[in-house]
Amino acid sequence: MSFSSPSPTSTATHGADATAESSELSYPRQSARTQRFTRGLPRNIGLAAAGSRVLFVRSESGTDPVGLLWALDLATGREQLLVDPRELLSAGDEQLSAAERARRERSREASSGIVGYATDRSGSVAAFALSSRLWVTDTGGGGGTRELPATGPVIDPRPDPTGEWAAYAGAGALHVVRIDGTDGRSLAEPDGDDVTWGLAEFVAAEEMDRFRGYWWAPDGSALLAARVDESPVQRWHIADPANPASEPAEIAYPAAGTPNATVSLHLLGLDGSRIDVAWDGTEHPYLVAAEWTGHGDPLLLVMSRDQRDARVLAVDPATGTTRVVREVHDDTWVDVVTGTPGWLPDGRLLMTVDRDGARRLAFGDEIVTPPDLQVSHVVAVDDDGVLFGGTDDPTEQHLWRASLDGSVTRLTSPGGHHVGTGAAGTVVVVRRTLEKSGVQVQVLRDGAEVATVASRADVPVLDAAPRLLRVGPRGLCVGVVLPHGHVPGTRLPVLMDPYGGPHAQRVLKTHDRWLEAQWLADQGFAVVVADGRGTGARGPEWDRAVHHEFATVTLDDQVDALQAVADEYPDLDTSRVAIRGWSYGGYLSALAVLRRPDVFHAAVAGAPVTDWRLYDTFYTERYLGLPSKNPDVYDRNSLLDDAPKLRRPLLIIHGLADDNVVAAHTLRLSSALLAAGAPHDVLPLSGVTHMTPQEVVTENLLRLQVEWLHRALDR
Numbered sequence: 001m002s003f004s005s006p007s008p009t010s011t012a013t014h015g016a017d018a019t020a021e022s023s024e025l026s027y028p029r030q031s032a033r034t035q036r037f038t039r040g041l042p043r044n045i046g047l048a049a050a051g052s053r054v055l056f057v058r059s060e061s062g063t064d065p066v067g068l069l070w071a072l073d074l075a076t077g078r079e080q081l082l083v084d085p086r087e088l089l090s091a092g093d094e095q096l097s098a099a100e101r102a103r104r105e106r107s108r109e110a111s112s113g114i115v116g117y118a119t120d121r122s123g124s125v126a127a128f129a130l131s132s133r134l135w136v137t138d139t140g141g142g143g144g145t146r147e148l149p150a151t152g153p154v155i156d157p158r159p160d161p162t163g164e165w166a167a168y169a170g171a172g173a174l175h176v177v178r179i180d181g182t183d184g185r186s187l188a189e190p191d192g193d194d195v196t197w198g199l200a201e202f203v204a205a206e207e208m209d210r211f212r213g214y215w216w217a218p219d220g221s222a223l224l225a226a227r228v229d230e231s232p233v234q235r236w237h238i239a240d241p242a243n244p245a246s247e248p249a250e251i252a253y254p255a256a257g258t259p260n261a262t263v264s265l266h267l268l269g270l271d272g273s274r275i276d277v278a279w280d281g282t283e284h285p286y287l288v289a290a291e292w293t294g295h296g297d298p299l300l301l302v303m304s305r306d307q308r309d310a311r312v313l314a315v316d317p318a319t320g321t322t323r324v325v326r327e328v329h330d331d332t333w334v335d336v337v338t339g340t341p342g343w344l345p346d347g348r349l350l351m352t353v354d355r356d357g358a359r360r361l362a363f364g365d366e367i368v369t370p371p372d373l374q375v376s377h378v379v380a381v382d383d384d385g386v387l388f389g390g391t392d393d394p395t396e397q398h399l400w401r402a403s404l405d406g407s408v409t410r411l412t413s414p415g416g417h418h419v420g421t422g423a424a425g426t427v428v429v430v431r432r433t434l435e436k437s438g439v440q441v442q443v444l445r446d447g448a449e450v451a452t453v454a455s456r457a458d459v460p461v462l463d464a465a466p467r468l469l470r471v472g473p474r475g476l477c478v479g480v481v482l483p484h485g486h487v488p489g490t491r492l493p494v495l496m497d498p499y500g501g502p503h504a505q506r507v508l509k510t511h512d513r514w515l516e517a518q519w520l521a522d523q524g525f526a527v528v529v530a531d532g533r534g535t536g537a538r539g540p541e542w543d544r545a546v547h548h549e550f551a552t553v554t555l556d557d558q559v560d561a562l563q564a565v566a567d568e569y570p571d572l573d574t575s576r577v578a579i580r581g582w583s584y585g586g587y588l589s590a591l592a593v594l595r596r597p598d599v600f601h602a603a604v605a606g607a608p609v610t611d612w613r614l615y616d617t618f619y620t621e622r623y624l625g626l627p628s629k630n631p632d633v634y635d636r637n638s639l640l641d642d643a644p645k646l647r648r649p650l651l652i653i654h655g656l657a658d659d660n661v662v663a664a665h666t667l668r669l670s671s672a673l674l675a676a677g678a679p680h681d682v683l684p685l686s687g688v689t690h691m692t693p694q695e696v697v698t699e700n701l702l703r704l705q706v707e708w709l710h711r712a713l714d715r
Contacts, residue, residue, distance in 0.1 A: 027462050027519045032698035033063045035110055037512050040064070040456035042430075042441050044116055048123025048139050051426030054443060054453060055082075055123065055139055057114050062458030066113035069126065071139055074426070074443060074451050083137050083145050085113035085130050094131040097153030099199070105659065106205035110693035118156075120163035125179060127157040127166045134168055136179055148181045155199065156212065160220030165270070167214060167223060169198035174214060174225050176270065187223065187268040194231040194252070201228045201261040203254060203618040206660065208288050209338050218294040222269040222317065224277070226287065232259035238659060242686040251659050256613055256620040256634075257627040263287045265300070267320055275320040279313055286618065288336055295343035295381075299325070307333040307622045312341045312349065325349055332544045333622045335359070339378025339388070346404060350378065350386060354540040361388060361402055368406040374537055380422050387411075387422040394477055394537035395468055395509050399429060411447065417510045428453075432510040434466070462522070464514035466529075468507060471564035474533070477507040478561050480569060481517045481527040493576035493713050495525040496562060496592075496600070500554045501584025502534045502546055502623065516702070523706045526572045528565050532557025546623060548630070550612075550637045555591055559599055575601075576713045580705060582606035583661060583690065586653075587639070590669070593650055594642040602649040602712035604705050607661045607690055610639040610669040614662065643672035649712035651681040653701070655688030681708070 031037065040062035046055040054072040059065065069083040085094070094112055096104075109115050117128040119139065127136045132153035137145040152171030159166050159179065167176045172190035174197040177183065188197040198214040205211050213226040233252035240246050254260045265277035265287065277300075284302035288310070292298040298315040300322070312326040326341070326349060328334050335352075337359070342350040348364035356371035361378075363386075369375055372392050379387040385403040392398075397417045402408045412418040416433040431440045437460050441453035466479040482492070497517055499506050506513070506529050517527040532554050534546035546553050558579070566572045579600050581589040586608030592600040612620050612634050613627050624633050635641060650673075654666040666682065673680050683704070688697055 025461055027460065027515065028699045028702040030458065030461055031516065031519075031702075032695040034458050035065070035693070036698075037062070037438070037457055037460060037515070039111070040458065041439055042070075042453045042455060045421055045428050045430065045441070045453070046117075046119060046123065047421060047423040047426055047428065048119060050122070051424035051445075053123065053139060054428055054451070055117070055119070055126065056453060057117070058456060059111070059113070061456055065111050067111050067115055069114050069117060069128070069137065071141065072443075072451060072453055077451055079454070080141050082126075082139060082141060083114060083128070083135070088135065088145065088147075089131055097132045097155070100129070100132060100153060100155055102659075103155060103199075103205065103211070105689055105691065106200075106202070107211055108691055110691055118158040120159040121161040122163065125159050125163045127159050127168075129154045129157055129168070134166065134177070136166060146181070148177050148179075149184055150177065151175055151184070151186065156214075158214075158216065160216045161218055162220040164220055167198070167216065169196070169213065172196045174198035174223070174268065176223075187270070187272075188225060188227070188266070188274070192229065192231065194229055196228050196230075198223075198225050199228060200226070201230070201263060202233075202252065203260065203616055204263075204287070206616060207618040208286075208336055210287075210289060212290075215290055215292045215298070217292060217317070220270075222267055222273075224290060224292055224298050224315070225266050225268050227264045227266060229262040231262075233261050234258050236662065238657060238662065240687065241656060241684075249657075249659075253659070253662070254617045256615060256617055256624070258617070260285060260305075260617055265290070265315075267315075267317055275317075277315055277320045277322065279311075279322050284309070284311055289341065291342055293343060293381075295345055296347060299341055299343060301341055303334060305617075305621070306625070307618075310334045312351070326351060330354070332547050335540070335543070337375070337377060339380075342378065342381055344381065344386070344404065345383050350381060357539045357541060359540060361386065361390075361408075363402070363404070363406065366406060368402050369400075369408055373400070373408075374539060376537070379420065382423055384425060387420075387427065389419065391537055394505070394531070395507055397508070397537075399427065401427075411444065415509060417508050432512070434468075434509040434511055434514075437463075437511050437515075460512065460515050462515065462518060464511055464518040466514045466517065468509070469565065469568070471568070472560045474557070474560070476557060476561045476564070477505075477531045478565055479507045479514065479517070479529040480565055481514060481521040481529075482569075482571075483521045483524065483526075484518075486571070488571065490571060491573040492524065492526040492571055493578065494562065494566075494572050494574065495520055495527045495709065496558060496577065496579040497527050497529050497585075498532075498558055498579070498581055498588055499583070499585040500530075500532055500535065500558060500581065500588045501550075502543065503536045504584070505531050505535050505537055507531045519702070520706065524710070525578075526569065528562060528572075530558055530561035532561070548624060548633045548637075550587075550623065551591055551595070554588055555595060558588065558592065559596060562599065574599075578602040578604070578709045578713055580604035580606070580709070584609065586661075590639055590650060590652070591642075593648040594639060594645050597645070597648050600648065602709060604651045604653065604709065606653045607655060607658055608639070608652065608665060608669070609661055610665040612637055614665055614668075616660075639669055640672045643669065643678060644676040646673055646676070646678035646680065649681075649708075649715065651683065651705070651708050651712075653683045653685065653705075655685040655690060655692060657687050658690045660690040
């Protein structure tokens with residue numbers, strides 16, 4: 001179908017924020033230039049030298065995309081620039097390999113320069129990849145930065161814990177080189193065109209939050225390395241229709257019900273030895289997590305294809321044999337909790353267990369967190385205990401410490417969203433609040449602030465003023481955003497703006513998360529954002545409510561939230577309700593106008609999943625099972641059979657270079673709609689992936705959606 005661009009002057013006729021639109025810099029342009037106000041923020045924060053230095057990546061300004069590596073000396077309070085990538089690459093622009101671009105897409109990394117680093121145990125040496133080359137730097141500043149010789153495009157370099165060696169993946173192989181640049185060698189070479197060493201496969205990086213494929217031994221003598229064979233995985237081809245002479249990109253995409261990559265683990269000694277790690281990969285094919293610390297043998301979490309059974313395995317480094325440390329079963333699915341499993345310093349197993357309606361932290365057989373605290377992830381383990389994230393309020397996130405004696409202490413104050421890191425008695429807290437833009441980065445010792453890390457992010461040209469509510473019998477978390485200067489009694493069309501999918505919250509006490517909703521409200525809408533069942537932070541039962549029932553459960557919660565908010569805010573005009581979203585939110589938006597046209601009168605669906613048979617194995621099968629066993633589940637959660645029901649305006653937007661939710665989703669829905677004689681609009685984005693990081697795309701998409709929505713609701 002077609003999409004026509006709006007008149008460049010027509011936005012002002014629909015209640016645009018006068019300040020944003022008449023000033024030199026509008027919100028859409030500022031948001032695009034600042035990558036949604038993430039540039040200039042300190043990130044990738046770590047601790048070095050027994051907690052005496054804070055390491056972090058930060059760009060020079062709120063519009064600069066290039067990450068620089070910095071150190072903050074806690075004794076003097078002085079920041080030191082350790083690495084400026086532009087000085088290292090003075091001869092030319094940064095060059096990225098195809099594998100590195102894919103890795104960044106999986107991790108949603110849109111910056112350039114230094115985007116990550118790894119250190120030895122003391123934090124004295126940091127290694128990083130820049131322009132697919134290998135670099136190391138002295139984090140104390142005295143030894144400077146130097147390039148090490150490397151073979152092939154460098155991915156994920158990591159010093160060993162002793163600081164003597166650096167390992168990296170490159171050209172399918174796993175390599176090591178001494179920090180002084182000598183004795184470079186390959187520990188494992190690919191034995192086939194589809195084999196790689198030391199890298200995470202697609203579903204691990206996209207769905208398990210496992211972005212690594214190798215782990216150093218505590219003494220630096222060996223590596224635990226993943227061998228990934230993608231030959232069983234089906235091949236898809238992503239063409240560039242704007243450049244018909246170019247070859248389509250071939251990707252190995254494990255769609256629901258199709259074969260995954262084959263993953264095995266091996267112990268690779270620096271002396272050239274190789275020991276295979278043994279576990280039943282047929283029964284438990286997924287390698288979900290691995291760790292190798294000084295507290296015990298290497299530890300693995302492996303999982304069955306249906307994700308209902310998992311095993312924690314300890315590996316004997318001398319033989320590669322494994323022993324079962326813990327077995328986990330859930331009749332629905334076993335959740336992945338980042339940072340677990342692990343060993344405590346006293347040898348007990350660190351895990352989470354689902355008990356009394358909560359996800360709780362367990363030291364061995366002892367549950368240490370209360371049932372009113374939902375544990376989200378483990379940050380770090382040290383001799384003082386465990387630093388972890390969790391919440392007793394689903395709109396907030398806090399850092400907590402569980403001492404080895406089982407006592408639990410909250411480290412952050414109420415009223416915000418907190419992440420961070422910690423080591424050797426020092427904790428770095430990144431705090432976001434609803435009242436203030438940006439972040440506050442505090443360094444704490446014994447609960448007292450000893451330093452701060454400065455942010456260089458831009459200040460937004462508008463302030464967000466959401467009202468956060470709990471509504472309906474399920475206590476849905478909802479945010480309502482009205483236009484600045486709204487006069488009570490003035491009726492407003494409603495724009496629902498959800499994500500709505502599993503394990504992804506939108507309604508949080510963080511100011512900048514609401515900026516786009518505020519700008520949309522200032523264009524003449526009442527914007528409503530609702531987190532329904534499955535979105536996390538409310539306990540295992542809340543999350544599992546979507547099992548086999550994406551369509552009914554998540555859509556019902558959006559309807560319930562809208563009706564409850566409209567009862568409380570009579571200015572909401574429920575005869576003019578639109579909905580927009582991206583990814584799962586795009587699926588939910590299209591679903592809304594197809595199945596509930598009595599409630600929703602227009603929808604913008606960005607990069608929507610339309611047929612779950614086209615989405616990846618680990619995510620889709622967790623919620624819907626195997627297509628061969630549950631064809632009816634896939635059918636009733638698909639949008640394709642609903643195409644003849646479309647009676648409302650629908651705009652579908654999709655990046656043609658998307659390798660996560662491929663453009664076939666939109667094309668198949670559009671074909672079904674056309675066959676049903678259902679008018680709709682499609683906006684293809686040439687060269688755009690699932691992230692849409694391009695500045696011009698980010699800015700203009702907002703404006704085009706607003707124009708389309710006003711036209712659709714005014715029909």
